[in-house]
Amino acid sequence: MNAKPTPTALDRRLAKACLKCPVCRHARRRQRGLAHWLVRRFEARICPACRAYERVYGRPAHEGATPSS
Numbered sequence: 001m002n003a004k005p006t007p008t009a010l011d012r013r014l015a016k017a018c019l020k021c022p023v024c025r026h027a028r029r030r031q032r033g034l035a036h037w038l039v040r041r042f043e044a045r046i047c048p049a050c051r052a053y054e055r056v057y058g059r060p061a062h063e064g065a066t067p068s069s
Contacts, residue, residue: 004055007052007055007056010052011052011055011056012052012056013052014048014049014051014052014053015049015052015053015055015056015057017049018047018049018050018052018053018061019053021049023035023038023039023043024039024043024049024050024053024061024062027039027040027061027062028061028062028063028064031062031064036062039061039062040060040062043061044060044061044062047061049061
């Protein structure tokens with residue numbers, strides 16, 4: 001089975017940092033432009049906050065609207 005491990009407290013804190021990151025916020029809100037391209041191509045591989053965001057919320061940092069909770 002391919003069960004995902006539950007996110008740790010550190011993952012949640014890093015995901016919260018990604019929610020506040022101006023580049024990631026812009027990429028999620030606008031869905032185009034340089035910020036979106038950067039987050040999509042590079043930050044998801046480099047930035048630990050972007051990776052934690054994906055682990056906590058189940059979607060990449062550049063996708064769609066912010067989760068409600």
